[in-house]
């Protein structure tokens with residue numbers, strides 16, 4: 001944002017992660033360093049198994065790095081926290097609760113008055129286009145609708161950082177496009193720091209201010225591409241000549257890494 005001072009929100013400092021298993025040690029991340037600015041939208045792309053989820057889980061505080069540290073506002077991340085909202089590919093909803101109750105969960109954990117929890121929940125249910133489904137149960141909803149509930153639930157916690165791990169990965173192309181557009185709109189209205197993983201290059205370029213390309217395992221940052229396309233963006237942005245240029249550039253880099261994996 002021109003003229004606006006922005007501070008580093010997330011500082012990922014030389015993160016190394018290995019998993020020890022029956023068949024030896026897997027190095028998932030090998031020295032990842034990255035700064036993500038306040039309110040920035042960053043997408044991470046890379047071949048399957050390159051450590052994207054591992055990195056997100058470490059930032060979320062769900063996994064511990066073997067060495068190196070992630071910092072939020074300069075403080076080391078050691079645990080999960082309400083200031084970081086996570087959305088996974090598989091919507092983790094409470095099946096026995098209605099949409100409204102699912103979205104109210106976070107505010108209620110903060111012990112806000114019930115009426116306030118409800119009004120916060122209704123606001124985000126509306127924002128993700130689910131008005132009218134407040135009293136539905138997850139099993140009555142399509143995959144796209146469930147994912148909208150998961151996003152509304154993350155927003156209702158009012159996190160400073162949204163961590164999204166292929167949140168639209170399981171959806172059909174049309175639903176996916178619609179949710180991309182909604183997420184863009186939401187972010188344009190209510191900016192938050194977004195760390196969004198996808199292996200869809202189009203999705204990454206459409207959403208992000210910067211696309212971080214990871215190398216094949218052990219994951220490192222291979223390149224960072226600035227997406228110099230102004231917001232507001234929508235699906236038509238995918239036809240922008242600059243979009244197509246960036247797409248070719250990012251796609252080639254990702255494809256090279258994919259070939260590495262196949263070797």
Ligand SMILES: Nc1ncnc2c1ncn2[C@@H]1O[C@H](COP(=O)(O)OP(=O)(O)O)[C@@H](O)[C@H]1O
Nearest residue numbers: 019021026028047048049050051052053054055
């Ligand atoms: N809990 C785990 N135990 C052992 N190996 C794991 C575990 N989680 C991930 N891995 C391995 O670490 C590598 C990176 O995985 P992941 O972060 O899930 O990659 P991505 O999300 O980019 O597909 C893969 O080789 C995967 O098999």
Ligand SMILES: [Mg+2]
Nearest residue numbers: 052053054165
């Ligand atoms: Mg993953």
